Amino acid sequence: MATPIFLIQFGLGTVGQALTEQVLATRESQARYGIDLRYVALADSDGALVSERALEDGVIQSASRFKQRGGRLAEHDLGYYQDNLKALVDTMGQPRTIVIDTTAAAPDTVFPAFELALSRGYALALANKKPLADAQARWDHLTAGGRIGYEATVGAGLPVISTLRYLLDTNDEVTKIEGAFSGTLGFLMGELECGTSFSASVREAKARGWTEPDPRDDLSGLDVARKALILARTLGATLELADVALTPLYPADFAALSLDEFMARLEELDPLLADQQRAVQERGAFLRYGASVKVGQETSSLVVGPLTVDSENPLAALRGPDNLISFHSARYSARPLVIRGPGAGAAVTASGLLGDILRLSQHL
């Protein structure tokens, strides 16, 4: 007899939709693990669909299609208005519940709901990096009981967090983690290497929808910094986002510009980037936008920005939008353990969440 596991999901965007689809499609794996995943609530920013026993498959699919067409759950036939995720967890949670966050919501929006969930013994599965990259005290609170999964926050579905956890569990000493965690920045650095101007490739990436509406949200490196911080904290470091030595791909005075001004002045950045690229190339090295994470007992360092890597570095072989992460440790000292592959996309991000859900289910 399969044990029911109750799911409350925040967000029904592309990742949330992919996850509901995968949950419905994996009845067989669930049975193998002796569990039966049941959605009791699906929420977006101001609406929700709920059912105490379980939302029917047809209802979940209809909600998903409704969102794809641009609808809001509050306006769905079976939906209702809600703007309090904590209250939703309060009313819909019961023993063996997992609260899933597929949003990019601000920490303050979701943290009270997470806090309540953990206090009730529920588990959390997060694709949302922001609550995990918020104050260290919040990280400590969220991770203290080990009832949290966040594989999808770094490298989407790539087994990054699980591999790190495995190295730590088997008592390996992880000395350094290096990686490239942004497909968009990977594309831009690749274009730069091919001689395309920085401004032209930013314009192209923006036109193709590969950047955020304001490309500075990618170019700032802030998203990479959050991922680096999550890795460092998983390694046991006590650090804040402000401790990351972060170098954006634009000068400080470009931060205050309006989006239109920024786009208009993009060409001013070309010589700077071209010079950097040339200098690195002349040394026989490679310029990659990435993160270097070193956590020691005395000091830790977290560097995010354009990295100069030599030809021996696994990052040197990286072209295009793939993510790549290399773990250097006592056991992997001569040569690192490397994981590489697409690190973004709805289906692979959802699979990272689903992997967490399957694992967490067995401890509820």
Add this chain to the structure above:
Amino acid sequence: MATPIFLIQFGLGTVGQALTEQVLATRESQARYGIDLRYVALADSDGALVSERALEDGVIQSASRFKQRGGRLAEHDLGYYQDNLKALVDTMGQPRTIVIDTTAAAPDTVFPAFELALSRGYALALANKKPLADAQARWDHLTAGGRIGYEATVGAGLPVISTLRYLLDTNDEVTKIEGAFSGTLGFLMGELECGTSFSASVREAKARGWTEPDPRDDLSGLDVARKALILARTLGATLELADVALTPLYPADFAALSLDEFMARLEELDPLLADQQRAVQERGAFLRYGASVKVGQETSSLVVGPLTVDSENPLAALRGPDNLISFHSARYSARPLVIRGPGAGAAVTASGLLGDILRLSQHL
């Protein structure tokens, strides 16, 4: 209160020694998982040390040092003679036992012990590929209950099996697995690429102890074929070792030679390999010794031998002894998920076993 988990370990060679060391060093991880790993038996080919409650740390360390100096457990102060692993499992097993195989013993030697263990509800953690690459019926029997871990059989400590399991559990459709799983063959192919003659590099690898005493044990590709078969069976294929399309790095008539004759005639193979290398190079491609595993509902194919890979293939970037595996699936279709790193060595192989032990412990 931590739950005691009882360990019966076959083999105390380099991997077995590394595992005992890691088990003793991971008390903290064990506590975090709510378990307490206790050795109740350590066995080698004809001896054992046993203690029903738990072998003391000092005894385990002394046994390990004794083996390092070339001793046999039967001759250890606290050891006794045994040549029946099934009887050992029978007398030393109890609820919540894991039987660990760090040997390269023949299937018939260990299978009866495994069978008894599973019938009693114990779990198995194997670094030994042979029982898993034996008859399909034996595979079915060993894996039926899901109480088996074999991460260490492919890529040592690299997260190969766990990643494959994760893809399957989350309902991804794995269309192809390609990989290089032999550091020794990786070295030889790398030398070939640099223009070194095949015979010279085999002689060098043998002199350095990187090959088995009879290099044909590596050059046959049989070990790679076993790993490919394990991957294919994990994917659900019903196949035997004989179904692998296996191309050794020597012609069939060299198989019957004595070791001395084989070594004496090694130079005869040079033109053949050099020609292959040249032909592949002229096409702008790369020659790698590896495995290609495709498992379909209708037909499956398992190819092990020298593979011609183009520059886009992740295997093209591989130099030297690293293992590399790429997973192609419905979700990872445009670009594969790739794992790379050292795939052999006592410490990393033991860590693969320990990861399995920690995971299995939670379901006993």
